[in-house]
Amino acid sequence: MDITGKVAVVTGAGQGLGRAYATALADAGAAVVVNDVNDETAAAVVDAITAAGGQAVAEVVPVGTTEAAERLVARAVDTFGRLDVMVTNAGVLRDRVLWNMSDDDFDTVVQVHLRGTFTCVREAAKRFRAQGEGGRVILAGSPAGQRGNFGQTNYAAAKAGIVAMARTWAMELARADVTVNAVVPNAATAMTETIPFLAPYVELMEQGRPVPSVVRRAASFGTAEDVAGLIVYLASDASAGVTGQAIGIGGDRLSLWSHPTEIRSAFMDGGWSADAIAEAFESTVGEVQETYGIPAPKLPALQEA
Numbered sequence: 001m002d003i004t005g006k007v008a009v010v011t012g013a014g015q016g017l018g019r020a021y022a023t024a025l026a027d028a029g030a031a032v033v034v035n036d037v038n039d040e041t042a043a044a045v046v047d048a049i050t051a052a053g054g055q056a057v058a059e060v061v062p063v064g065t066t067e068a069a070e071r072l073v074a075r076a077v078d079t080f081g082r083l084d085v086m087v088t089n090a091g092v093l094r095d096r097v098l099w100n101m102s103d104d105d106f107d108t109v110v111q112v113h114l115r116g117t118f119t120c121v122r123e124a125a126k127r128f129r130a131q132g133e134g135g136r137v138i139l140a141g142s143p144a145g146q147r148g149n150f151g152q153t154n155y156a157a158a159k160a161g162i163v164a165m166a167r168t169w170a171m172e173l174a175r176a177d178v179t180v181n182a183v184v185p186n187a188a189t190a191m192t193e194t195i196p197f198l199a200p201y202v203e204l205m206e207q208g209r210p211v212p213s214v215v216r217r218a219a220s221f222g223t224a225e226d227v228a229g230l231i232v233y234l235a236s237d238a239s240a241g242v243t244g245q246a247i248g249i250g251g252d253r254l255s256l257w258s259h260p261t262e263i264r265s266a267f268m269d270g271g272w273s274a275d276a277i278a279e280a281f282e283s284t285v286g287e288v289q290e291t292y293g294i295p296a297p298k299l300p301a302l303q304e305a
Contacts (some may be wrong), residue, residue, distance in 0.1 A: 003236050004029030007080040009072050011063050011120060012090030014041030016189035017140070017224045021087055024228035025235060026054035031080045035072055035090065037062045055080070063090045063116035069123040077127065085136040085235040086124035088117040088162075095151045106154045113140075113158035117165065121180075125173060134177030136235050139166050141182040141246055146257055147294050163246050167259065170244030179243035181234055184257055185227040186220045186250030201299075216251030218297040226251055263290075 008025045012018040014036030022032045026049040034049075034056050036042040042058035049056040059075040061068045076083040092112050094105035121137055128135035144152050145159025166182040173180060188202045198221060201211050205223060216222050230249045233239050248255035266284035268276055 001232055001236050001238065002029050003232065006030045006084040006235060007033075007076050007082050008085035008087060008235060009033040009035060009059075009076050009083065009120070009124070010087040010089060011035045011072070011116065013045055014038050017185055017187060017227060018087075018089040019045050020187075020224035020228040021089060021231045022056065023049060024225070024232050025085070025087075026056055027052070028232045028236075030085065030235065031055035032057075033072060033076045033079070034058045035063065036060060062112070063088075063120060064111045066119050066123070068116075069119040072120060073123045073127050082131060083124060083127045083135070084133075085138065086121055087138045087140075087231060087235075088120050089140045090116055091140065091155075093152075094154060096153075097151050098153055101153055109154035110158050113155070114161050117162050121165070121169065125169070125176075125178065128173070128178050129176050132176075134240075135173075135179075136239070137166075137169065137173070137178060137180040138231055138234050139163070139180070139182040141166075141184040143184060143186060143248075143294050146184060146246070148292050149294050163257075166246065167244050174243065177240075179234070179239060181239075181242060181244070182246045183227070183230055183234070184246055184248040184255075185230075186248070187222060187224045187227050189224060211251070212299075213252065215299055217253055219299060220248065220250035220253040220255070222251035230254070 003025065008030045010018055010022040010025065010032060013022040013034040022034050022045055026032050032049065034042050034045045037060065039060050042060050046056045046058045057075065057079050059072055061071050073083055090112055092109060094109050096105050117139055124135065124137060139162050141163045142159040144156040145163060148156050163182045166180050169180040188205050201215055201221060204211055211222060227249050230247060234242065246257040248257055264285050266280060
């Protein structure tokens with residue numbers, strides 16, 4: 001897919017998924033602003049892209065503030081003349097169970113993920129509207145934000161909020177021909193290597209060994225590069241009719257997440273009292289309750305090499 005002439009900003013692009021996104025966009029012809037908080041990793045990504053014949057510059061700044069967002073958009077416009085794609089990938093983890101989570105644990109994750117997404121997209125939206133030629137906004141969701149996950153109050157809340165913002169911004173930016181979608185990725189990164197049932201497969205990848213097909217399908221788990229094709233597609237003209245969606249990808253699986261929706265209702269003339277709800281709930285709306293948490297698929301035992 002050719003996206004030559006487009007200019008993209010990718011936050012958190014120094015490693016992992018962000019690096020894969022930036023590299024894939026550049027390989028497809030886009031000029032890329034590589035954002036990270038680490039000078040060396042950002043420079044390494046830029047060097048790799050330019051060595052392969054692509055165009056990239058680094059902008060080292062932690063996302064979250066309005067000033068950081070302004071710097072990223074300005075770097076794209078000043079260097080490449082425009083902005084077409086904003087990919088908000090930057091993130092951090094501060095995992096703790098609820099009763100052990102500090103204010104700083106919560107605020108740090110929300111600042112980077114949720115506020116960082118908001119400020120970067122707000123600045124990008126201003127630029128898209130000024131250019132008058134549409135644009136692409138690609139947000140990073142997570143299975144934790146869709147389902148909840150033990151020990152991730154802060155992360156799950158931020159990721160759920162990001163998908164809600166995607167649906168809202170898809171409405172607000174539609175008249176400007178700007179699409180907004182959330183990607184729900186699953187890949188071997190620093191953020192997933194600590195998950196116990198995935199750890200053996202991360203080790204396999206690090207050894208250069210293939211991950212079993214059943215894992216790539218059942219767990220939707222593979223490399224960061226397995227996810228990057230979706231970013232290129234959503235950045236392209238081919239995805240012009242796709243907006244307001246949460247799209248899952250990982251390993252061999254591509255999926256579409258449902259939006260929250262009422263699944264059953266009951267009615268009571270004059271309204272519901274607490275006693276009436278208690279009497280009717282289990283036989284009406286609550287007869288089958290929804291599941292929660294990320295299910296761990298049954299995966300094959302690894303054979304020793």
